[in-house]
Amino acid sequence: MLLLAVDTATPAVTVALHDGTSVVAETGQVDARRHGELLLPAVDRVLTEAGLGLDAVTDVVVGVGPGPYTGLRVGLVTAATFGSALSVPVHGVCTLDGLAYAAGLDGLEGPFAVATDARRKEVYWARYEDARTRTGEPGVDRPADIAGRLAGLPVVGAGALLHPDAFPGARGPEHVRAGALAALAAERLAAGTGLLPPQPLYLRRPDAQVPKNYKVVTPR
């Protein structure tokens, strides 16, 4: 078994290979503006580091968010295309679950919460019983509106660290790591439960703005 895991739902562009037992290779960069440019070279780096070709991959794992849409789609469409080209299954994992699992690997025990940056002064968040067990569906809210509900809990992730007033229990890890996402997926694959379809968790409806002059083409 060789899992290729990618996550672009947060500012981290993170990629890992996992053989079902442990992480074989992992790489990543934090750059919210360049998901599209960074992802494929990162995939190429982990494969080169492992001395393997893409055709050795048996399963693709992708973080399905929630996350800012444009970056999120880079990972999802890349994973779906790999799945089609290689004829291998593509599994979705909630990005917040990956971050919770990474916090568990760092030694955090439950209960705790996870929050990532949703922009527009909001966070994507969820509560966890322990590093493997989410309680309830992920939400998107203003920090002040959920601060009371999460009072006294450690809150993991960049969404918490950005809003220390609302989340005094804010702590790392700041970003999800594909290695943790892959390890969680490997557990779930072995258990035969808990994986999601590789479809985005947007949690917001699109802003229906009509663009003007959406193709301005001639240099002037």
Added chain:
Amino acid sequence: MADEPLVLGIETSCDETGVGIVRGTTLLADAVASSVDTHARFGGVVPEIASRAHLEAMVPTIERALKEAGVGARDLDGIAVTAGPGLAGALLVGVSAAKAYAYALGKPLYGVNHLASHICVDQLEHGPLPEPTMALLVSGGHSSLLLAPDITRDVRPLGATIDDAAGEAFDKIARVLDLGFPGGPVIDRLAKEGDPKAIAFPRGLSGSRDPAYDFSFSGLKTSVARWIEAKRAAGEDVPVRDVAASFQEAVVDVLTRKAVRACKDEGVDHLMIGGGVAANSRLRALAEERCERAGIRLRVPRPGLCTDNGAMVAALGAEMVARNRPASDLELSADSSLPVTETHVPGAHAHAHGVGHDHVHEISKDNLYS
């Protein structure tokens, strides 16, 4: 011929998810999934809705195109994709898919220009493009006159709209007349039953001191809207068919006049018309008439190839392969304002040209990161 390059092309610059497959100048498949219906109630394309639809449709459309063409992905000689111009978030879905596909199959990747692709598609209909080619591109997003001595690396803008695109004017007038979105087809249909000479609407930028090849449709749009509003204010019925015919005539009159003039000035003896508005029946008829009179041969692809599609991207990709142009690299990015002069985006190490062009990026409403 079996030794011509077999290329798959991906197009996601606006609201059509297009995947086409060509062998040289032969069309093998043209699969399109459109999200146009979901945009209709907003009266225009909503970027985030388009991007979401591209993600859903991308892989199924690739698979449908391969099936339609009856070729295996491993047999492809290259993957081409629209790198720009277009909606940033929409382009990014296609570019990401193309990179993943090219990488997974070990095939070269070609990020190409959407406008050059609109011109190159005519090779699938009428054979190799003459060099140079004169092209009039008209759609909801662009209105340009382009001279292309070599479609793979030399496309020169002669003129463009200074305000609205021609297709946008059709959409806006359709909105004023409560005819729905998109406006082009319905205005074309109604105009057939109207009198194009009923109302003398203005011809933008047609004075002797105006730029010879630039267009302007904003003044026309305002003038038509005012005329309609005046009728309504006077309590009179608006003669919708005559308005549609007279408005349409004003648009296609200017487009064809300037295109024919450009051909004469540049000594080019044929004209290619592409883009969604090229499906307009009156534009085709008037262009035919004027080209014939001027001794110019007209090349207009069938309507399905004029609107955005993957086949046009594949057509330009195949030409890139055939002419040995450098491929793009894995860092290829979507560029919403890729200048028309950049026919493709070669990798940074492949070629000195193509990196760090200094055009101004669109100040986009479709926030890349929201």
